Amino acid sequence: MIDRRHALAGMAALFAAPLFAPIARAAGLAGPATRPVVSEGAPSVQVFTPAQHTLMTQLSERILPTTDTPGAIAAGVPAYIAKLLADWALPAERxxxxxxxxxxxxxxQQDYKISATQASPDQQDALLTAAMNAQFAGGAAFFEAFRQLVITGYYTSEIGMTQEQEYLPVPGEYHGDYLYSKVNKVYTA
Known part of the structure; x- marks a missing residue:
């Protein structure tokens, strides 16, 4: 059975940008850990205010929403982000x-005159797009790091590994002429 640390190390190649330091550290790719290895239990410190935690939870679901498979919230991504930032990130990396x-x-507040937690999904998507396109200070740095946190949290979770992807411990035979249109899920081994 693959553990989360090995899955993180395998996912590192998926990002075109440099890997967010806490993810690299947790995967064992950033030299010796400068933080203690804490893999279970609640986060050692509270990183987010209640309002920030609510917004982080909602935005993680906007990056990987529930479709025919569970989304980021169901996969436990917000708890993963809180744990990773509390126990694997240096204060400056947060x-x-x-x-x-x-x-x-x-x-x-400026664009919609409401809290981001009260914004509609379309408005939250527009806010994430503005961050991605660096339309406000620190937006691009936030978006890249946050996207990496959400994706690694999701695809190293049980839901990401078993429901989004299909695990075949011993893949079947090779069919070089298999039509892509017949592929249902991405297979991992």
Missing amino acids: IPILAGLDAIEAKS
Whole structure:
């Protein structure tokens, strides 16, 4: 059975940008860990304010929403992000995420006159797009780090590994002429 640390190391190649330092550290790709290895239990410190935690939870679901498979919330991504930032991130490495959440809240207040947590899904998508396109200070740094956190959290979760992808411990025979249109899921081994 693959553990989360090995899955994180395998996912590192998926990102075109440099890997967010806490993810690299947790995967064992960033030299010796400068933080203690804490893999179970609640986060050792509270990183988010209640409002930031609510917004982080909602935005993670906007990046990987529930479709025919469970989304980020069902996969436990918000808890993963809180744990990773609390136990694997240095205080300075948390700044892009925390500042980005605050900037998204400010942009929502400016553009929509409501809290980002009360914004509609389309409005939250627009706020994430603005971050991705660096339309406010720190937006691009926030978006890249946050996207990596959500994707690694999802695809190293049980739901991501077993429901989004199909695990075949011993893949079947090779069919070089298998039509792509017949592929149902991405297979991992």
